[in-house]
Amino acid sequence: MKSLKSFLFIFIMSTFTTIKAQNIPPGSSWTVTKNNDVKVHTYMSPSPMFANTSHIIELKNELIIVDGQFFAPYALELKKFTDSLGKPVTRLYISHDHPDHYIGFGDAFPNVKVYALAETKASIEQAGQGVLEQRQAQFGSMIATKLNKPSVIQQPGEETIGNSKFIFEKSLNNESAVSLVIKLPELGVYIAQDIVYNKIHLFIEGDTKGWENALHKILKEKTYTTVLSGHGKEGKTELIKENLNYLAYVNETILKSKNKEEYKAAMLKKFPEYGGEQLIDIYLNYYLKPKNWVN
Template sequence: MNGTVTILDKGAVRIHSYMSPADTFHTTTQLIETPARIIAIDAQLLPAYADEAIAYAKGLGKPIDRLIVTHAHPDHYNGAARFGVPVHALVQVREQIIARGDSHLPTGQVISLTDFTPSVAIIPGTEVIDGVPFVFEAVSGGEAADELLIKLPEQGVLIAQDLVYNDVHLYLGNNDITGWQQAVDALASESGYDTILAGHGLPTGPEVYADVRRYLEDARELLGDDGDAYKKAIVDKYPAHVGPFIIDIANRSLFPAGN
């Protein structure tokens, strides 16, 4: 296996957090194991890494019930077809995925829109799956225009995905630092959640909020009008963070003339 899996035992629920290697900036697929099934969350950029997560899930001996896509960035939905189950997403996330169209990988491979278009709409609220309450909330602004936040209140688990990164450089291509700061502040105000699942990086705790806030404050100060200068400055500021090439991807949107 090229990726790594972190297992968290939460009583009636076991969480298996599959993290891709650094070449796809430690993107996570969360496998939420309930008493009778597995709920998969996000599907990886490269189908090969989705296959690794699926192979691991099959080894648990329970069926994958569904795949939930939290937001409209290809590193979280490209591998959706590999799961072979219904793809769930917020209505607005589905619309944004459709608007992006086919996905083009750096290798030249094209993944058709039909392979990852969500087919089941998630309505914010609570759904009880195998006796486990899943709370679905829509969050607007930040790393993406719209994102799905999932809470497991009985387990004290908050599945934030790309609302937080853990020791990985942030993708700022949505150009909404203020919205992201507000989203993180809202998460930090939640009580009763001691486990935070990040969209990039290992599972963590509430201390991640201060880390993301600090990075966003530094990014705001350093951005300027030169993408190369910004990348050097933020990498120098956070030398231990992985995935510096995610900054290059974001800079194509932030500094289109110079990148």
């Protein structure tokens, strides 16, 4: 879904024709959980802007951020939040190469070292500047003036930072082709990012098997009771089940529908409280092409 975000944000911005950096709705932040050594906070853009999350892991002497927003004003708000904690940001992790997770923070955090999996680093090196310039042309001052690209490859494995244990894993073929999962076993926190959505329509490109496998994997890991999502608030086991039910309903509805309209109507009826209806239009127009549908 590399080009999803261009369609997505054209769509959003056309629905907010007068949007300006000064009058966008603010994001929100809260503390998810903590123990004596570490606190985990989340900053999130508002739901109409697809509830993009940045998670802040607060250690004794430093802060680590996971994912950095799409729109520059939200990254600046995130910076205000990290400043309020009074500790330096020493690492910023990018979970995967979709622009809503990395193009926002170049101005807000120009000097922070950025970490990513080798595949994500290579992808952003190759395509990131072009993606940024394209979005600047579309959205002007809502977009950062520059990127801060990954400079450090994060290898899968374990590492102790501050006094806390971090486990880094590579997950394949979920919502994106390659993504970084970060686990904090002492806190029971599983940072899943876009493997898990919360009350936002999941973005469907076709076969969902790999995505379902990634969700089942989380369910099996009993150490982890708090799952942090890439879009929407954190949740517990029920959230994973909700995502699995959603994907099952997607597949069932694809088979039962004859065309896009029937499919979309069924999804909205089944999940009326979900945000991100435009996501359905985008993937139906550009990605999902079931063989059994007639147009």
